[in-house]
Amino acid sequence: MNRFGNPDRNRAVAAWLFATAVIVFLMVVIGGITRLTGSGLSITEWKPIMGAIPPLNDAQWNEAFEKYKQIPQYAQINAGMSLGEFRGIFWWEWLHRLIGRLVGEVFALPLVFFLLCRAAPPRSVFRQWAMPDRLIWRCVVLLALGGLQGLIGWWMVSSGLSERVSVAPERLATHLGLAFVLFAALIWTGLEAWSGQDHGRPPAGWARGAGLLLGLVFLQCLLGALVAGGHAGLVYTDWPLMNGQVLPPADWSLGAGALLHDQALTQFNHRMVAYGLLIAVTVYAFQAWRWRVAEGMGFGAFALAGAIWAQALLGVVTLINAVPVWLGVLHQGGAAVVLALATANLWLVLRAQPRIFMSGPRAMGR
Incomplete structure (x- = not known):
């Protein structure tokens, strides 16, 4: 109050x-x-x-x-x-x-x-x-x-x-x-x-990293909506390939509209951004633990990384089961949870107070 x-x-x-x-x-x-x-x-x-x-x-x-x-x-x-x-x-x-x-x-x-x-x-x-x-x-x-x-x-x-x-x-x-x-x-x-x-002094580079993760999470939510809207999750239900291929034939006659309407392309894009997001958040969480540059950043980074990995696994399970209602709803709700954690993580980074004494190579000036 x-x-x-x-x-x-x-x-x-x-x-x-x-x-x-x-x-x-x-x-x-x-x-x-x-x-x-x-x-x-x-x-x-x-x-x-x-x-x-x-x-x-x-x-x-x-x-x-x-x-x-x-x-x-x-x-x-x-x-x-x-x-x-x-x-x-x-x-x-x-x-x-x-x-x-x-x-x-x-x-x-x-x-x-x-x-x-x-x-x-x-x-x-x-x-x-x-x-x-x-x-x-x-x-x-x-x-x-x-x-x-x-x-x-x-x-x-x-x-x-x-x-x-x-x-x-x-x-x-x-x-x-x-x-x-x-x-x-x-x-x-x-x-x-x-x-x-806000009176924080975010460590150099970390705000950009947290902002990039938030942007990728939001992009992935939009790509997931395109998959759902085009019912692509009901067509390509195998993993890690799509009907035995990396990218099934797409209808390029749609031009730029293929990015919005082609079932193969929308699901492929959703998968690729998911892989990129997994790599990015894993590196981010590891670096946050390694450098310990600010109080509270480690918790936010690991919470976000755990949620994204769980959401990715849930996405695969949802896909290979041909998107039953309860799994599809859980996956959409999980996307909102991941977005909430990515938002809170960026907010924490922007308010972070750098440590006076840091562990790791950077503390030695290396």
């Missing part, structure tokens, strides 16, 4: 930001279930307010089902589906959208409260809840990005309502990518609110 003598931090604000991040994580997990169960196109309209109310009687359920029957997914994949089966996929998509609305309310309402507390008298009990000046613009940007996420979600869904039987992979990657940006930004801003202004 903010103390009157320390207006630079507010742990109530931090707790609110961390709680919002948890709900975003839940939304990512539910989004994975929605995608893997083929539920994402079951609601064919976007009603930001009235859409929170599900069908309440048989007539409304039949109306929603009839609208679903008009899209290609029903005609080409789910023809003959019963009303009961439709309800099963409808509820997953409705829950996903409901959590999206919940995120908006959980973020917007406390934000207004924390901002209003700034107008309270200096010694008022409400003053201790005031948001630090330097966090205001960040939270306003996060609120705007949350609203944008709702629009992008509908933009994604609309791509599968007329000519496709699923959403466009690049739109899925955009939607999931922005969710991950919000998730990481909430964690970062929460850490800033918890600890106050």
Whole structure:
């Protein structure tokens, strides 16, 4: 909690930001279930307010089902589906959208409260809840990005309502990518609110290394979304080769679009970046242990390395089992955990205080 003598931090604000991040994580997990169960196109309209109310009687359920029957997914994949089966996929998509609305309310309402507390008298009990000046613009940007996420979600869904039987992979990657940006930004801003202004002196080169790892993790998340959107994980289910080849024939007639839509190429890219990320994080963790350049850096490095190795192994298991729902959801949730650890690791590095006495060759001036 903010103390009157320390207006630079507010742990109530931090707790609110961390709680919002948890709900975003839940939304990512539910989004994975929605995608893997083929539920994402079951609601064919976007009603930001009235859409929170599900069908309440048989007539409304039949109306929603009839609208679903008009899209290609029903005609080409789910023809003959019963009303009961439709309800099963409808509820997953409705829950996903409901959590999206919940995120908006959980973020917007406390934000207004924390901002209003700034107008309270200096010694008022409400003053201790005031948001630090330097966090205001960040939270306003996060609120705007949350609203944008709702629009992008509908933009994604609309791509599968007329000519496709699923959403466009690049739109899925955009939607999931922005969710991950919000998730990481909430964690970062929460850490800033918890600890106050950054006064660290990051060791030379380590901030770049931690930043590179965070960038690679985020890139890998986007590549995973392209694999999921193109259903490439259902086509090439062997490892370490892909149908017995390093790179199966790709459809290069798509031009640059092959990077987004070709199943062989999207999975190949996802695998290659995974290998590069494993090598990079292993070297990073080893160097952090070897040089011991700052307090706390070793823990962050090893936590991140362990999570990335676990996520890679989980990815292989998910692949060779042809992406069952529970493994696919676990893998998507694992990506969010890795991103959270990469974010926290960079934050720790930027706040690190170099050791006065270091062990290893560098301490001897070598």
